[in-house]
Amino acid sequence: MKPAIPKVTVQRLPVYLRCLEDLPAGQGSVASDELAAMAGVNAAKVRKDLSYLGSYGVRGVGYDVERLRLQIGLELGLERDWAVVIVGVGNLGRALANYSGFGERRFQIVGLFDADPRKVGQSVDGLTVEPMSRLGPVVSERGARIGIVSTPAHAAQQVADQLAAAGIRSILNFAPTVIKPLDGIDIRRVDLSTEIQVLSFYLNRNGS
Amino acid sequence: MKPAIPKVTVQRLPVYLRCLEDLPAGQGSVASDELAAMAGVNAAKVRKDLSYLGSYGVRGVGYDVERLRLQIGLELGLERDWAVVIVGVGNLGRALANYSGFGERRFQIVGLFDADPRKVGQSVDGLTVEPMSRLGPVVSERGARIGIVSTPAHAAQQVADQLAAAGIRSILNFAPTVIKPLDGIDIRRVDLSTEIQVLSFYLNRNGS
DNA sequence: ACATGTGAAGCGCTTCACAGCG
DNA sequence: CGCTGTGAAGCGCTTCACATGT
Numbered sequence: 001m002k003p004a005i006p007k008v009t010v011q012r013l014p015v016y017l018r019c020l021e022d023l024p025a026g027q028g029s030v031a032s033d034e035l036a037a038m039a040g041v042n043a044a045k046v047r048k049d050l051s052y053l054g055s056y057g058v059r060g061v062g063y064d065v066e067r068l069r070l071q072i073g074l075e076l077g078l079e080r081d082w083a084v085v086i087v088g089v090g091n092l093g094r095a096l097a098n099y100s101g102f103g104e105r106r107f108q109i110v111g112l113f114d115a116d117p118r119k120v121g122q123s124v125d126g127l128t129v130e131p132m133s134r135l136g137p138v139v140s141e142r143g144a145r146i147g148i149v150s151t152p153a154h155a156a157q158q159v160a161d162q163l164a165a166a167g168i169r170s171i172l173n174f175a176p177t178v179i180k181p182l183d184g185i186d187i188r189r190v191d192l193s194t195e196i197q198v199l200s201f202y203l204n205r206n207g208s
Numbered sequence: 209m210k211p212a213i214p215k216v217t218v219q220r221l222p223v224y225l226r227c228l229e230d231l232p233a234g235q236g237s238v239a240s241d242e243l244a245a246m247a248g249v250n251a252a253k254v255r256k257d258l259s260y261l262g263s264y265g266v267r268g269v270g271y272d273v274e275r276l277r278l279q280i281g282l283e284l285g286l287e288r289d290w291a292v293v294i295v296g297v298g299n300l301g302r303a304l305a306n307y308s309g310f311g312e313r314r315f316q317i318v319g320l321f322d323a324d325p326r327k328v329g330q331s332v333d334g335l336t337v338e339p340m341s342r343l344g345p346v347v348s349e350r351g352a353r354i355g356i357v358s359t360p361a362h363a364a365q366q367v368a369d370q371l372a373a374a375g376i377r378s379i380l381n382f383a384p385t386v387i388k389p390l391d392g393i394d395i396r397r398v399d400l401s402t403e404i405q406v407l408s409f410y411l412n413r414n415g416s
Numbered sequence: 417a418c419a420t421g422t423g424a425a426g427c428g429c430t431t432c433a434c435a436g437c438g
Numbered sequence: 439c440g441c442t443g444t445g446a447a448g449c450g451c452t453t454c455a456c457a458t459g460t
Binding site: 010011013014015017018019022038039040075076077078082084090091092094095096098099101102104105107145146148153169170172176177178180181186188190191192193194195196197198199200201202203204205 | 218219221222223225226227230246247248283284285286290292298299300302303304306307309310312313315353354356361377378380384385386388389394396398399400401402403404405406407408409410411412413
Binding site: 239240241251255256258259263265266267268269270271 | 441443
């Protein structure tokens with residue numbers, strides 16, 4: 001069995017993928033230092049990261065761009081479609097529903113849900129917002145595996161529980177709160193205001 | 209001089225702060241294991257992290273909630289207002305402009321900019337979208353230190369350069385691309401579709 | 417000649433385990 | 439006694455430096 005890929009490497013793979021796509025169309029191969037410069041890391045790290053995928057580089061030349069793209073995509077599970085539901089259709093939920101970066105990677109939004117009856121029935125990005133009672137049926141009918149939580153903080157835990165009950169296996173949490181671990185469910189948190197607070201820490205430290 | 213606070217600790221401080229705020233109003237003190245459970249980390253890490261701020265706990269009791277809140281806020285520079293500008297008023301930019309999490313932490317949006325003349329003049333969350341030519345004057349007049357980039361990928365580098373030229377010191381990049389390091393500027397990247405790809409990696413690995 | 421792939425060293429964070437203190 | 443604060447050990451990632459391969 002292949003050794004497990006370190007978590008930090010997994011997080012960098014999408015970045016490398018994006019860099020490969022930004023390369024000029026004609027470029028057939030790319031060296032680790034070039035990719036490193038684009039991704040904002042150093043060359044040794046690129047080589048080590050890519051070595052976990054197997055040996056796809058050519059010594060003296062570099063990496064075949066197309067082959068590496070396929071390989072990273074395969075590793076990230078991007079060669080297939082993933083059905084995604086979004087719960088919480090506020091400003092952020094709407095922005096996520098419209099976000100083209102998901103579609104490019106074959107993440108398809110197959111359901112939008114909101115607890116607010118005034119939002120139910122609205123149309124967002126070609127989908128109709130449905131009531132929470134429809135969550136279970138929609139998840140199973142449309143085979144959704146990933147759920148996005150973009151509700152206010154106070155609703156997030158309950159929504160996560162409902163997603164788990166509906167059969168969702170992975171949750172991306174944009175609500176500004178921590179969801180407690182759920183059995184067999186992978187939860188990732190993206191907190192928009194955490195990031196700005198980190199900036200503020202360093203601004204504050206390095207002289208107003 | 210105090211030892212520097214590890215980067216990973218800085219990233220957790222906003223989480224602890226949020227947990228402290230979620231505590232019931234009457235609760236005067238909190239133990240490291242309780243805070244750890246809320247934040248989704250272990251107790252030793254909480255204690256080590258908080259020890260970098262100084263010794264604000266009471267042995268046999270725990271941490272004074274109010275004091276700890278103030279201390280973390282102070283460390284993160286949240287006791288003062290920070291003026292923020294947003295460039296790129298698409299779906300995401302609008303969501304960020306409306307995002308209440310920024311205001312709660314005294315980050316004030318003082319300017320919205322877009323290169324698209326059709327967007328200029330629109331009103332979003334009480335602010336009028338201005339043309340890029342106004343970036344420099346607005347940043348200096350309103351003392352903005354932080355810039356948020358929520359443009360398409362292809363525009364991000366140029367916008368970052370313009371923000372730097374305008375006097376911005378810290379950039380939060382939501383565009384799905386890497387901005388190359390700029391002298392004296394702290395850049396943080398938040399890539400919404402990176403996170404979902406990481407989920408997909410683990411889904412893919414742990415059996416469809 | 418040149419760039420990858422990789423042991424090994426280095427480094428920083430995590431976790432342990434317990435001394436210290438209220 | 440209970441919980442913090444912290445040296446020290448453990449662990450995983452980063453970086454180096456060069457052997458390896460074309």
